[in-house]
Amino acid sequence: MEKTWWKESVVYQVYPRSFMDSNGDGIGDLKGILLKLDYLQELGVDVIWLSPVYKSPNDDNGYDISDYQSIMTEFGTMDDFNRLLSAVHERGMKIMMDLVVNHTSDEHPWFLASRSSVDDPKRDYYIWRPGKDGKEPNNWESVFKGSAWKYDEGTDEYYLHLFSQKQPDLNWENPQLREEIYSMMKWWLDKGVDGFRMDVINFLSKDQRYMDGNILDGKQHGDGSPYFLNGPRIHEFLQEVNQRVLSDYDVMTVGEMPGVSPDDAVLYTGEDRGELHMVFQFEHMDIGGGPEGKWNNEKWDLSDLKGILSKWQYRLEEVGWNSLYWNNHDQPRVVSRFGDDGEYRVESAKMLAACLHMLKGTPYIYQGEELGMTNIAFESIEEYRDIETMNSYEELVNTYGWPKEKMMAAIHARSRDNARTPMQWNDGRNAGFTTGTPWIGVNANYPEINAEKAYNDHQSIFHFYKKLIQLRKQHDIIVYGRFDLLCPDDEQIFAYTRTLGEEKVLVLCNFKGQEATLTIPTELHSLKATLLIGNYEQEESDTVSSEPLRPYECRVYLLK
Template identity: 55%
Template sequence: MPQTPADPWWKSAVVYQIYPSSFQDADGDGLGDLPGVIDRLDYLHTLGVDVVWLSPVYPSPLADNGYDISDYLGIHPRFGTLADWDRLRDGLHERGMRLVMDLVVNHTSDEHPWFADSRASRDSPYRDFYFWRPGRGDGPPNNWGSVFSGPAWTRDDATGEYFLHLFTRNQPDLNWENPKVREQVHDIARWWLDRGADGFRMDVVNFVSKAPGLPDGPVPPGSGYGLFAEYSINGPRLHEFLGELRDAAFAGRDVLTVGEMPGVSVEQARAHTDPVDGEVSMVFQFEHVDLDHGPGGKFDRVPLDLRRLKGSLDRWQLGLADRGWNSLYLNNHDQPRAVSRFGDDGEHRTASAKTLATTLHMMKGTPYVYQGEELGMANAGFSDISEYRDVETHNHYLHAMAAGADEARVMAGIARMSRDNARTPMQWDASPNAGFTTGTPWIAVNPDHTEVNAEAALADPDSVFHHYRRLIALRKEHPVVVHGAYTPLLPEHPALYAYTRTLDGTVLTVLANWSADTVAVDAAPAVAGPRPELLLGTHPAAEEGVFAPLRPWESRVLLSR
């Protein structure tokens, strides 16, 4: 189907996220870098992805692995130089791929010159670039909590006031109520686009508008700190702020923009991604990856009920069917590995990795592949807190230990859900450091790299890698994958994930067994269309035909014209 103004290129694209510290080290210092990414561009081209999203590579003190930026217009020396970035841009463009940068503008580093000036004096011209408030009694201005545990305020001795940080104390929140802040953000975005970037993933961008007056949350003062989404995100000026950014930086440019928006609703996402007056191409929502969080939060994981996951993703598919656009993901730098979390990283690792991908990639929206996902990379398997590098993980451990929690239980939760599970080095081959570095890696390599690695996957035509490659190719070959209407099937089935996509008489049916048991196919034959053919499967074709019972973690994609 030819592209139209209503159907821009990114609707048929597949995005590959690179976490630069862990992708490829070219100089042997144990840290990934831009020359290393350049060395692996042919691998990405073989996979068939259209876009590379580069997690932050800006100058940073690295309090939160680069999401604390001290200079928005440079490259951290550990990653290379602006000349290296130019070579990466050119290498991608020469291969027909595009480059998306990470725009982190809810907060800066506390070492950014704006903040250094802001904290120097209450009369600083940059004072209002951030949220400074006097304390209340012996404590902070309100009872807001940080995403990374503890209060969201830190007292600064230089002026005796508190500054707001919804993440670490090294990440002070920018005050977007100040038009000069917004102008600076517009300038930054234009600078990178003028240099050849093809868009942005915008970190926690719905945090930039907060409730006027920064009121207390419903927890009574003095009883603790809480995360109050009704006050700290999706504020009353969000559409205004993002609309200004769109008009000032994105308008008239052929770019992809995705807003990371924790706590966003389907209705809000429809408005943000409306092709007529929305502000971004698509949003990252978190509803589906929060379903296994227990009463104690993300580190208190509970078993996932597939019916709840289907209900969530179906709501988003149907809710954005006629207005707006979905992003599709199970993995990223902030989530544990999907094959360990949702699949089976033991006996059925290969099949479950393929089935998770099949289920996701055949939906309507733009799929995102996180580095190593296409290999079936699993959780890190760390057992000691000293092996972790993530600030959120260490903060959780310290707060839990101080509260008297059982250490074995705390460590079990961390092993399942820590962000470092996604941040171990990319597994290129079976050598001691997985081909990632000739030095000592900044974080340990997963021991399973001797079996799970890119070299082995490329050589095996039945590997997870080649299954991803085929899924990506289907998106290019069959317009129904991009444009077809989505209809869920069997929403209450506890193990079978099934749906159809339909377009102009073509019916694509997805049947996916999310379990280690054999599962019968019930309702699919009635809706799959006449004489469906097996377009792609995780297992050899069944003798009984395309509607034979699904073997453990088997999935099939059927096509009827």
């Protein structure tokens, strides 16, 4: 397998609105990120992924773009971006931009022209259809609940919006539209950005028949995903993106792709395919879902989680590349989701970090993950800001009759706003995020959980992440070694090996708050062992310890 810089990198996602506010308006901004670059450099990350900073009316926190080549006023100016880009490069790091080209804002000039007349040259930049029997063109449901179609009185047709009504889907069947997007991508790459994270990129190709989706029991709308996920021309479109744009630059690409299988990912990321470097898959994040997706928030088994992650490791072993993540701006905090955010917060946060970073693939850290930041539990729906959360509350409580207590418990566990509360920098006012009123409430645990405290404590989660990143740079086996799962049915321990040449790495992770014992294969006991990292005090030894794993303990051994 070819060695590349993006396989060897560690990526840190910045959600600008919540990272650092430089001017006291309660909203994070580009100058705020600039103020914290030394912190990110100290952590040791290689690439900073910026969630959207483009001009936007902010219906979906920047994922509704009204101008791809301007900066959102609240975040600063293009001069601020240029200074940030230069400062990142001066520190030996890179910037990856968020590319949102499945949809725009309904305030984008393209859409304003498109809806102005059925004869406008940009009409076909978007997906317009006449109604059917006095109703929407089909029965598809929006990802954000409700119909995926919005009626436009001016032209007596409906436009497709797979997300918010203010996020009309672009029509990738139109070659002129694709040319506009390629020109915009080149503009950013020529400016010096180092790659793209591509938002819901496997939604681009829609089945042109626009057939109704299946309606589940009790639902009002149909599931259109078979007709827009991994659609008929998606590989053609992505290969064209690569040929026309990406192949001319040494950049990294990752495609956010709900509903992909490992077999799909082989096609998207195969080194001979000329599409993308890696995908964000959601299978491990969807664990514990039900008829209402994540809102059911059902129990999950460790054997299922291991099975999913291992399946992806094995399938992409030789013919692709994995992205590794627990957290991002759309997911709850991992220590609250898969760990213990109470008594064993520190231990479980470290264990989860080791478990992920020792897998094969490129690791992604989401802001605050390296501090062990936890979910938020606002008392009322009015304190939430996320459009998906608010729409789901409205539908599930007011239409389907869920008790408010049930829905709020689900929101506390799974809302996207869990990841979007302000970064906790210190124990001062508003956790040091802003001198003003923050756009969303700060988690009340910031006096205990903050960057300043973590930096000064060499046993903190921050320093554990720093060491994991250093180990990755010191040992090729962590990047390129073969993965093998041990004890697949064990419901308490996630254990696996990595192998490269004569070396092995053994990873042992206890996912529960009780001691756990694992029988180590005999052939591993005979090898000389060096403990690379662990989250408890451990007596020095040149063999693998046979002591039980303590609550949420992890041990990573190098075996020779």
